[in-house]
Amino acid sequence: MSHARAPHPTRRGILAAGGALGLGAVLAACGDEDAKNGGSGDGTTAAGSGPWKFTDDRERTVELDTVPANIVAFTGVGAALYDYGIRVKGVFGPTRTSDGKPDVQAGDMDISEVTVLGNVWGSFNVEKYAALDPDVLITTTFDADGTLWYVPEESRGTIAKLAPSVAVSAYDRKLDVALGRMLELAKSLGADVRSSRITAAKERFDRAAARLRAAAKAHPGITVMAGSASQDLFYVSGTNLSLDLEYFKALGVNLVEPPEKAKAEGGGWFESLSWENADTYPADIIMMDDRSSAIQPADITEGTWKKLPAVRAGQVIPRSPEPILSYDKCVPLLENLAEAIEKAKKTA
Numbered sequence: 001m002s003h004a005r006a007p008h009p010t011r012r013g014i015l016a017a018g019g020a021l022g023l024g025a026v027l028a029a030c031g032d033e034d035a036k037n038g039g040s041g042d043g044t045t046a047a048g049s050g051p052w053k054f055t056d057d058r059e060r061t062v063e064l065d066t067v068p069a070n071i072v073a074f075t076g077v078g079a080a081l082y083d084y085g086i087r088v089k090g091v092f093g094p095t096r097t098s099d100g101k102p103d104v105q106a107g108d109m110d111i112s113e114v115t116v117l118g119n120v121w122g123s124f125n126v127e128k129y130a131a132l133d134p135d136v137l138i139t140t141t142f143d144a145d146g147t148l149w150y151v152p153e154e155s156r157g158t159i160a161k162l163a164p165s166v167a168v169s170a171y172d173r174k175l176d177v178a179l180g181r182m183l184e185l186a187k188s189l190g191a192d193v194r195s196s197r198i199t200a201a202k203e204r205f206d207r208a209a210a211r212l213r214a215a216a217k218a219h220p221g222i223t224v225m226a227g228s229a230s231q232d233l234f235y236v237s238g239t240n241l242s243l244d245l246e247y248f249k250a251l252g253v254n255l256v257e258p259p260e261k262a263k264a265e266g267g268g269w270f271e272s273l274s275w276e277n278a279d280t281y282p283a284d285i286i287m288m289d290d291r292s293s294a295i296q297p298a299d300i301t302e303g304t305w306k307k308l309p310a311v312r313a314g315q316v317i318p319r320s321p322e323p324i325l326s327y328d329k330c331v332p333l334l335e336n337l338a339e340a341i342e343k344a345k346k347t348a
Contacts, residue, residue, distance in 0.1 A: 057169035058146035079107030081328035084186035105315035175247035201327035208334035216252035225283035287319035308348035
């Protein structure tokens with residue numbers, strides 16, 4: 001994905017699922033995930049007290065006797081569903097910062113009301129997951145194989161036996177398409193997608209998209225670069241796989257694009273540069289990764305960073321490489337970029 005590091009970084013906190021207290025008995029009663037899944041279907045059924053059916057972006061159909069009540073989700077998915085009035089019981093993925101505050105990917109969720117199964121890559125407490133008696137696990141996927149995001153490879157099989165999974169693709173598609181899919185999923189789970197709150201958010205998103213398109217058209221010479229910082233490397237994201245960048249490009253934004261060969265090490269998502277080479281690509285605006293896993297602009301001490309024209313001009317804005325897929329949360333992403341382009345001075 002458009003990530004500050006490889007799509008599959010070294011996993012930490014590996015779980016030995018076989019040692020979880022009492023888990024064996026639970027698994028024996030659950031059976032394999034495939035037993036709960038049907039073949040390909042035609043989408044969703046209306047939420048209610050009756051059967052539930054949803055075909056995800058892996059073309060896998062999950063069918064249950066009732067609409068899921070015990071939902072466990074990747075943190076960002078839980079945050080999106082929260083905006084649509086759907087509450088999850090448990091989350092996994094970046095949820096709390098080191099000082100205990102909600103992570104940026106938690107959105108408006110009250111994290112004190114959810115069970116956090118894992119807060120970092122590779123961490124997923126299978127025993128706690130089993131105790132939640134999950135009906136379904138929902139996450140995103142960032143590759144063509146449909147790999148479940150933030151579900152550790154080491155315990156994937158064990159996790160799959162406890163509940164069926166649903167994945168919304170965040171791979172090689174535009175933001176508006178992924179937003180539509182998340183809305184479909186929320187509707188199937190009981191969201192009133194015709195409510196004034198949701199329709200107003202969708203209208204704001206459409207207006208923000210129109211504003212960004214107009215800004216890009218009026219300022220075609222303004223170049224925008226998507227970056228991310230780590231201690232040793234500066235990452236420049238490509239636009240061909242990322243939800244947000246593909247969408248921004250379709251709206252006419254003039255985005256920096258590293259050569260395909262340069263992005264190969266990053267799986268096609270990004271190019272890794274030493275800090276000495278952080279000035280490889282000229283840009284008038286730099287959008288920087290806002291996730292807690294990345295060093296934030298105010299904390300970057302590298303001299304080459306401070307000398308970049310966009311930095312010196314104060315033309316650095318945040319970017320959400322893993323956007324919360326609700327219209328409400330994506331409106332600011334478009335508005336902030338539109339405003340930056342409208343006000344930007346040519347520096348490169």
